[in-house]
Ligand SMILES: [Zn+2]
């Protein structure tokens with residue numbers, strides 16, 4: 614089914630295509646800088662300036678290694694589709710009619726609340742109501758937000774990034790974090806290897822040739838490295854605390870109130886939620902995040918209801934009914950492997966979470982979080 618944004622795009626015609634093209638300009642700018650840096654480093658520095666063949670080979674090999682990982686993670690961030698809200702969250706026409714006919718805001722809130730009673734949601738609005746997107750006409754899953762640029766609700770939305778012309782969200786957050794890391798490594802490598810030529814230039818020891826490109830390359834790489842180091846550091850902090858950029862500014866609200874650490878399961882578990890439980894994939898821009906972007910494990914005090922089965926947007930681990938809980942301080946890591954965290958007690962393995970037809974395991978009572986032992990508990 615086309616999203617509301619896609620419907621508008623179809624109606625908007627050439628103007629919308631013009632806007633769509635303009636949105637690619639920041640990406641084109643970044644690509645142009647990369648293409649120029651390739652010319653300046655490979656041709657001007659390695660072929661025309663460096664005399665030693667051994668040095669040439671080492672510099673070229675390392676440069677291309679950083680470049681490949683940088684471009685790979687960048688393209689994955691750009692071209693990975695945003696995670697969309699499953700159809701089970703959309704209000705059916707009968708409920709929409711009821712919503713339209715509701716005479717007061719309170720009556721509307723009650724219509725949405727009644728519809729959402731079996732949905733796997735913990736987050737609420739600041740006033741305690743179920744979060745509902747009037748544009749997309751569906752209940753918002755936890756951590757999902759409506760992006761006005763994409764024109765759609767986005768699962769675990771971090772922010773909309775013009776430099777990748779995409780929402781940074783559940784589906785590409787790992788790629789984005791790697792992109793920042795590899796871009797920083799690329800810039801630092803260039804800055805460190807051009808530094809000696811920069812010093813030689815000021816000492817008038819660099820003969821012949823026009824060294825404009827090499828000097829500019831040094832300055833540009835330093836400039837990008839400085840901005841990337843703060844951004845990369847900030848996102849490492851967010852990963853460690855299981856927060857999105859949006860949540861760091863406005864903590865998610867649960868039934869008992871706002872809690873900036875509501876999704877935090879301890880630093881290593883938080884890292885695994887984004888980077889996965891397979892160490893070999895951590896540094897590769899290959900999808901390995903845990904979960905499905907719709908339901909997230911929450912700290913024990915926020916587990917007020919157990920969940921019905923919903924459609925998923927990704928292959929995911931867990932069954933959507935049982936989630937690990939923890940009652941200890943997030944800084945005290947009690948670690949479980951991602952697969953173990955989501956282990957199905959019957960099959961002993963990791964499961965795809967949900968049935969798309971909405972039929973799934975029934976849900977029942979859950980234990981009082983206050984009586985849980987001080988460790989991660991798999992609820993049965
Ligand atoms: Zn929306």
Ligand SMILES: [Zn+2]
Pocket residue numbers: 760761762763764767772773774779780781
């Ligand atoms: Zn967006």
